Amino acid sequence: MSIERIGSTERMSKIVKHNGTIYLCGQTASAPEWDITEQTERCLAKIDALLEEAGSERNKLLSVTIYVRDMKDFAxxxxxxxxxxxxxxxPARACVEARMARPDLLVEFSVIAAQ
Structure with missing residues (x-):
């Protein structure tokens, strides 16, 4: 059983690859002036880049969980x-309202994809 970890720190790995499946760490993007639209666009761009780095692509998404700070931003x-x-x-998808690690974070994406 082979597990490949990419971009590891003392806390986590940016990408984990196992048995043809790719797991991305939670993706956020924030600045005090960015609204939910800007943060979402930047998160999705980061996901595209990580998928490419991992040898995958958007069409191979299996599951995405989206955390939003406030459901008023859902639409x-x-x-x-x-x-x-x-x-x-x-992909399969879930979206939940969640308390974020910092007040300027409005959205976070958790992604699983096929290789």
Whole structure:
């Protein structure tokens, strides 16, 4: 059983690959002036880059869990998400409201993909 860890620190790995499955660490993007649209766009761009680094792509997403700080942002986040997945196979998805690690974080994505 082979497990490959990419971008590891003392706390976590950026990417973990095991048995043809890719796990990404939680993806956030924040600045005090960024709204949910900007944060979502930046998170999804980071996911694209990590998938490429791991040897995968958007069409191979298996599951995505989205954490939003406030469900009032659900529609705006979904508008960005829907455009991002429009031309691709859709993953299983869950979206929950959650307390974030910092007040400026409005959204976080947890991603599992096939290699």
């Amino acid at each position: 705006a986040m979904n508008a960005v998400w829907d455009a991002w997945v429009a031309d691709y196979e859709k």
